[in-house]
Structures are given as C-alpha cells and as structure tokens.
Amino acid sequence: xxxxxxxxxxxxxxxxxxxxxxxxxxxxxxxxxxxxxxxxxxxxxxxxxxxxxxxxxxxxxxxxxxxxxxxxxxxxxxxxxxxxxxxxxxxxxxxxxxxxxxxxxxxxxxxxxxxxxxxxxxxxxxxxxxxxxxxxxxxxxxxxxxxxxxxxxxxxxxxxxxxxxxxxxxxxxxxxxxxxxxxxxxxxxxxxxxxxxxxxxxxxxxxxxxxxxxxxxxxxxxxxxxxxxxxxxxxxxxxxxxxxxxxxxxxxxxxxxxxxxxxxxxxxxxxxxxxxxxxxxxxxxxxxxxxxxxxxxxxxxxxxxxxxxxxxxxxxxxxxxxxxxxxxxxxxxxxxxxxxxxxxxxxxxxxxxxxxxxxxxxxxxxx
Amino acid sequence: xxxxxxxxxxxxxxxxxxxxxxxxxxxxxxxxxxxxxxxxxxxxxxxxxxxxxxxxxxxxxxxxxxxxxxxxxxxxxxxxxxxxxxxxxxxxxxxxxxxxxxxxxxxxxxxxxxxxxxxxxxxxxxxxxxxxxxxxxxxxxxxxxxxxxxxxxxxxxxxxxxxxxxxxxxxxxxxxxxxxxxxxxxxxxxxxxxxxxxxxxxxxxxxxxxxxxxxxxxxxxxxxxxxxxxxxxxxxxxxxxxxxxxxxxxxxxxxxxxxxxxxxxxxxxxxxxxxxxxxxxxxxxxxxxxxxxxxxxxxxxxxxxxxxxxxxxxxxxxxxxxxxxxxxxxxxxxxxxxxxxxxxxxxxxxxxxxxxxxxxxxxxxxx
Numbered sequence: 012x013x014x015x016x017x018x019x020x021x022x023x024x025x026x027x028x029x030x031x032x033x034x035x036x037x038x039x040x041x042x043x044x045x046x047x048x049x050x051x052x053x054x055x056x057x058x059x060x061x062x063x064x065x066x067x068x069x070x071x072x073x074x075x076x077x078x079x080x081x082x083x084x085x086x087x088x089x090x091x092x093x094x095x096x097x098x099x100x101x102x103x104x105x106x107x108x109x110x111x112x113x114x115x116x117x118x119x120x121x122x123x124x125x126x127x128x129x130x131x132x133x134x135x136x137x138x139x140x141x142x143x144x145x146x147x148x149x150x151x152x153x154x155x156x157x158x159x160x161x162x163x164x165x166x167x168x169x170x171x172x173x174x175x176x177x178x179x180x181x182x183x184x185x186x187x188x189x190x191x192x193x194x195x196x197x198x199x200x201x202x203x204x205x206x207x208x209x210x211x212x213x214x215x216x217x218x219x220x221x222x223x224x225x226x227x228x229x230x231x232x233x234x235x236x237x238x239x240x241x242x243x244x245x246x247x248x249x250x251x252x253x254x255x256x257x258x259x260x261x262x263x264x265x266x267x268x269x270x271x272x273x274x275x276x277x278x279x280x281x282x283x284x285x286x287x288x289x290x291x292x293x294x295x296x297x298x299x300x301x302x303x304x305x306x307x308x309x310x311x312x313x314x315x316x317x318x319x320x321x322x323x324x325x326x327x328x329x330x331x332x333x334x335x336x337x338x339x340x341x342x343x344x345x346x347x348x349x350x351x352x353x354x355x356x357x358x359x360x361x362x363x364x365x366x367x368x369x370x371x372x373x374x375x376x377x378x
Numbered sequence: 379x380x381x382x383x384x385x386x387x388x389x390x391x392x393x394x395x396x397x398x399x400x401x402x403x404x405x406x407x408x409x410x411x412x413x414x415x416x417x418x419x420x421x422x423x424x425x426x427x428x429x430x431x432x433x434x435x436x437x438x439x440x441x442x443x444x445x446x447x448x449x450x451x452x453x454x455x456x457x458x459x460x461x462x463x464x465x466x467x468x469x470x471x472x473x474x475x476x477x478x479x480x481x482x483x484x485x486x487x488x489x490x491x492x493x494x495x496x497x498x499x500x501x502x503x504x505x506x507x508x509x510x511x512x513x514x515x516x517x518x519x520x521x522x523x524x525x526x527x528x529x530x531x532x533x534x535x536x537x538x539x540x541x542x543x544x545x546x547x548x549x550x551x552x553x554x555x556x557x558x559x560x561x562x563x564x565x566x567x568x569x570x571x572x573x574x575x576x577x578x579x580x581x582x583x584x585x586x587x588x589x590x591x592x593x594x595x596x597x598x599x600x601x602x603x604x605x606x607x608x609x610x611x612x613x614x615x616x617x618x619x620x621x622x623x624x625x626x627x628x629x630x631x632x633x634x635x636x637x638x639x640x641x642x643x644x645x646x647x648x649x650x651x652x653x654x655x656x657x658x659x660x661x662x663x664x665x666x667x668x669x670x671x672x673x674x675x676x677x678x679x680x681x682x683x684x685x686x687x688x689x690x691x692x693x694x695x696x697x698x699x700x701x702x703x704x705x706x707x708x709x710x711x712x713x714x715x716x717x718x719x720x721x722x723x724x725x726x727x728x729x730x731x732x733x734x735x736x737x738x739x740x741x742x743x744x745x
Contacts (some may be wrong), residue, residue, distance in 0.1 A: 102469070130730035170542070170544055173542075175465065175540075185560065192552050192555045
C-alpha cells in the first residue's frame with residue numbers, strides 16, 4: 012500500500028477504478044482531471060489502512076450520484092462535493108477526520124481523493140463495494156450495520172437535501188427522483204460512521220488494489236500482452252484472485268435505455284474465430300455474462316469488458332459496434348457473497364432469474 | 379374573530395376553506411375529521427391575530443403537499459405532520475411557539491388546527507395565500523421576504539427530507555418529484571419565521587374569514603338562497619369584497635389529467651336557459667373563467683364552482699357531468715395583486731396568455 016496518493020498514482024487509480032467499475036460508476040477520466048488539479052493545488056493525500064484508523068474517527072463519504080452518461084459529461088467540483096458533506100457535518104455537529112469511498116469503481120473512487128486533498132484529510136484504503144453498484148443501498152456498510160442516513164445530496168447551485176429514512180433502500184428510492192430533478196447528477200454524502208464502524212463494515216485495501224490494477228493495464232508494452240498481465244495481477248490481489256479471460260470477440264450489438272436515472276442495456280459479442288456469442292446485460296454496471304447461453308459470471312462477481320489489445324476498461328456508455336474486446340471476470344470479496352449481501356446486491360436485485368454461483372465454480376476446469 | 383376554534387367551528391372552517399380552495403387544495407372534509415378528533419382529544423385551539431403575535435415568536439407552518447386526488451384519499455395523521463415540523467425544529471434548534479397555515483384553501487387550513495391542538499400552540503389568524511395555490515413558492519411569505527427553506531418533507535413511514543435551496547421556486551421543483559416518490563402525498567413544514575416576519579408577509583384574518591364563509595354557506599335554508607347569502611358574506615369581508623355570481627348552468631364537459639404531481643383540466647358549463655357557455659381551466663385550483671369567450675375572472679382572483687342550490691363548494695376532483703352549479707368569482711388580497719406577487723402567482727405562472735385584470739374591472743357595470 013502506498014502511504015501517499017501523489018499525482019503519479021492518479022492515472023493508475025482512474026484506470027483501475029474504471030476496471031472495477033465493471034462498465035458503470037461513471038468514467039473516472041473526467042474525475043481524474045479534477046483529482047489531479049486538487050492534488051496539484053493542495054498536495055498528496057495520505058492513504059491510511061483500516062487498521063491504522065482510530066476507532067473514534069469521524070468517517071465521511073463523498074461521492075457522485077446519477078446516470079453515468081450524465082456524470083461523465085458534467086465536470087464536478089470539490090466545492091459542490093463539499094456542499095453535501097458540510098450539510099451533513101452541520102447536522103451531525105461533528106467534522107470529518109477521514110474520508111472513505113462508497114465504491115471503488117468508477118468516478119466515486121477519484122472524487123474522494125480530490126476532496127480529501129482539499130480538506131487535508133486522510134483517505135481510507137477501503138470502500139463499501141469493492142466494485143461499483145447502481146444503488147446507494149448496495150454497500151457492505153448497509154449490510155453490516157451502518158445507517159445510510161442522515162444523507163446529504165447537493166447540486167452545483169448549492170441546493171441541498173438532507174434525508175432521514177427508515178432504511179437504505181428507502182433512501183435510494185427517495186433520492187433517485189430528486190437526483191433526476193437536479194439534472195441526473197448530484198453530489199452525495201451518506202453512511203456517516205465512526206472508525207470502529209468502518210472497520211466492521213468496509214472492504215479493506217481496495218484503493219491500493221485499484222492502483223495496482225491500473226498499473227498492470229498501463230504497463231502493457233511488454234513481453235506479456237496487457238490483458239494477460241491484467242489477469243495475472245488480479246490473481247495476485249486479495250478479493251479478485253479468481254480471475255478469468257472469459258471471452259474474446261467483436262461487439263455486434265449494443266442497446267441502451269437511459270430511464271429512471273439509470274442506464275439499462277445489453278451488449279452482444281461475437282467470437283472472432285468461431286460461431287460463439289457472449290451476451291452481457293447491464294444496469295449501469297455489467298450484471299452477468301453468458302457464453303452461448305451458459306452463465307460464466309454473475310453479480311456480485313465482476314464482469315468487465317476491456318480493449319483486446321490495451322486491456323483498457325470500456326464503460327457501458329463507450330461500448331460501440333465493431334470494437335474488439337476481451338471479457339474479464341473475477342471474484343468479489345467474500346463479504347459480498349454472504350446471504351445478507353446477496354439479498355441486497357445479488358442477481359435478484361437486478362431482475363436476474365439465475366441464482367448466484369461463484370465464478371470459480373462456473374469456470375471450474377474438469378479434472 | 380373567534381378567540382378559540384372549537385369543535386363547532388370546524389365544519390364551517392372546512393366548508394369555507396373548500397370555497398377559498400377554488401377547486402383545489404384538497405377536499406378539507408377528510409382533514410376536518412382528523413381536526414375534530416384532535417380538538418376533542420386536546421381541547422380547543424387558541425386563535426390569535428397577527429397584531430397579538432409577539433415579534434420574537436417562532437412561527438412554523440404545517441401542511442400537506444401532493445396531488446389533491448391522492449390527498450383526499452389518504453388520511454393524514456398529526457404524527458406524520460409532526461415528523462416534518464420536528465425535523466425542522468431540530469435543525470433550527472428552536473421550538474414552534476405559534477402555528478400558521480401556508481394556505482387557507484382546502485386541506486391545509488384544517489391540518490394546522492389539528493396540529494396546533496396536539497401541540498397546545500396558538501394558531502395565527504392568517505395565511506400566505508388567502509386562497510389555495512398549487513406550488514410551495516406561490517405565497518406572500520416568499521414574495522415579501524421569508525425564505526422557503528429550510529423546509530422539511532415527511533411521509534407516513536417517518537422518512538424525512540430537509541431542503542436548503544437557493545430560492546422558493548427551486549424548493550418547489552426539487553420537492554415535487556420527491557413527493558411523487560413518497561406516493562404523491564406528504565407532510566410539509568417550510569418558511570420557518572419570526573413573529574415580525576409573519577406580520578410583514580402574511581395575509582391577516584383569513585382563518586376567521588373561512589369560518590364566516592362556511593357559516594354563510596351552511597345557513598342556507600332561509601329566505602335568501604344560499605348562493606346569494608354566500609356572495610353577500612364575501613362582500614362584507616376584507617379581501618373578497620368584490621364578489622360576483624358569474625354564471626349559472628350545468629356541467630357538460632369535464633377533463634382531468636393527473637401528471638407531474640398535479641391535476642390539470644378544464645370544465646365546460648352550459649347555461650340552463652340559453653346558449654351561453656362558461657369555460658374554467660384548472661391546475662389543482664381554478665385559474666380563470668371565460669363566458670362565451672370573454673374573461674370574467676383570472677388568478678390570483680378567486681374562481682369557485684359551487685352547488686347551485688346549497689352553495690357547497692365543489693373541488694375539481696368532484697366535478698361531474700350534469701351537475702347544476704354556480705360560478706362565484708371574488709377579489710384576492712391587494713398583496714396578491716402587486717407586480718411582485720403577479721410575477722410569482724399571476725396568470726403567466728399557469729401558462730395563461732391573458733394579462734391579469736381585476737375582477738371588479740372585468741365585471742364593471744357600464745353607467
């Protein structure tokens with residue numbers, strides 16, 4: 012784990028986060044520009060492990076909420092993010108002493124770096140998903156006992172709404188139409204927690220994992236092709252170690268529907284050297300991949316579409332007809348595979364009829 | 379002005395409020411049941427004039443927000459209302475010392491009585507509209523300098539959202555989709571103000587006016603027909619004194635569209651003894667009446683449809699083909715007729731092309 016996130020780490024973090032975003036979470040490229048600007052202005056960000064975090068820390072989340080298609084077109088500012096956090100700090104009458112990411116996938120992994128730089132606060136090497144998910148309630152914070160509310164949602168005009176709801180799913184249901192009214196993009200602070208709560212509910216080491224994944228993808232001009240290097244690196248990391256190159260091919264069909272604040276769709280990939288076809292469904296993030304109708308990976312395990320040559324992750328909004336891609340699947344943290352977690356963010360939460368089966372079982376090589 | 383609102387006043391208040399609701403604001407009948415229950419349980423409510431209100435009072439609004447069609451089907455509770463007010467009291471760190479109605483028209487005139495009874499607080503004989511309007515920003519509080527936010531919106535499950543927005547129109551724009559997500563009906567507290575602010579922005583004596591109007595309608599079995607008695611009573615009241623029986627006839631067409639949290643529509647009334655036709659457009663409330671194409675009254679002046687025999691006001695959601703009705707128009711407070719008020723709640727705010735002309739000018743008898 013690096014002790015500081017410097018300017019040099021931000022591109023790797025952005026690329027690694029795009030991979031862990033499994034197609035969603037908002038393309039972190041735009042966010043990485045904001046992040047570089049903040050780190051250049053305020054200095055590097057201290058990265059601390061969950062172990063180092065004092066139990067009585069006051070941990071705040073900062074993030075973006077909305078449709079990825081809009082999030083990537085609109086440049087966020089740390090001031091806008093601060094508007095949400097500050098409203099929550101005022102309500103709770105306590106100041107943040109550390110920042111944590113809600114999700115390590117996509118835009119929400121770089122936003123907190125920029126914000127932590129501006130506030131001069133440490134960033135915790137952990138998050139609440141170990142990937143990206145489309146809903147506020149789909150976090151290990153929620154599953155393992157941290158209240159989602161009070162939650163603050165703010166827009167670029169300084170308008171803020173503070174929510175107190177019965178549960179995280181209700182917070183999601185009430186926030187989503189508000190976010191749509193704010194232009195399908197807003198800043199968010201939720202799950203305010205103590206250091207002790209973070210230790211019991213967060214997924215450790217995901218920020219450093221994202222940086223390592225990004226570095227693997229970016230060091231592609233070697234003897235080992237970039238996609239293979241990526242799979243090797245995943246295999247060496249704690250959660251993502253069951254990693255597979257599931258399919259190679261060309262995109263032959265892509266459909267998207269942006270409605271109710273999300274992007275729903277489907278991508279069909281045809282093999283380059285045979286009749287095989289892979290089908291990937293998404294709701295902001297990729298949900299499942301089937302090859303010739305056979306399930307190869309399903310949420311909460313990760314399904315990522317990357318460029319076949321460079322291994323650069325391709326977010327759903329950038330999938331195009333004719334692209335040559337590889338489909339990478341890897342395991343999620345065991346904390347996402349418990350019955351409690353699966354009830355919250357397993358296949359059924361995305362309208363999938365299939366039961367969850369671990370990616371390593373789906374891809375077992377028969378003896 | 380009565381010094382107390384007792385059980386005996388509530389039916390009159392409800393009927394008078396239905397009239398001042400000009401078709402919208404939610405049928406106060408359901409609210410009047412809640413109100414009677416609260417007054418029976420907690421005792422009568424002290425009614426105080428704006429003059430009697432100490433400058434340093436802490437004045438809170440309590441009300442309902444949503445589509446009238448839903449509001450009348452869902453029984454509110456004072457607990458639900460308290461949830462919104464309490465969230466605002468906690469945020470502001472001060473307790474209400476007096477309650478005021480946002481609008482004297484419809485449900486929002488009886489809800490505050492029930493709530494004031496429960497809290498043992500005085501109700502101010504005043505409101506922010508002198509009628510009903512479909513939007514939170516359409517109040518004299520807004521026009522004459524009171525901030526709409528912080529504002530609290532709560533539902534029957536105890537979920538609450540607190541808003542801080544740049545202006546009242548933004549509060550309205552952001553609250554409306556949230557209310558839709560809460561089931562098109564929620565409780566509301568906004569425009570928290572001091573006694574001094576209330577004196578500068580509220581319309582005095584509207585609660586007692588509603589009770590007087592209700593009493594006039596209910597004392598119908600006399601020598602004077604109920605509709606005439608109603609017009610006479612209006613003529614004796616401060617704001618509503620330019621009062622006219624504008625049309626008599628039978629409803630021959632009625633259309634309604636419940637969308638975006640409001641009820642839009644049009645009602646056509648045919649004369650009983652001639653070819654004349656009156657057309658009334660509404661957005662929750664009646665906006666304008668034209669007789670044979672000639673404008674007879676337009677918002678913010680009041681346009682009310684009442685039963686031709688009993689003078690009972692008929693809310694838009696209860697208008698039916700074949701009903702025999704009279705159309706009553708009367709003047710709004712001068713505070714609603716200023717350029718600032720007309721910019722906020724004049725004809726243009728409802729998509730009307732016609733300029734505002736005072737009802738007394740539109741119905742001038744030529745010499």
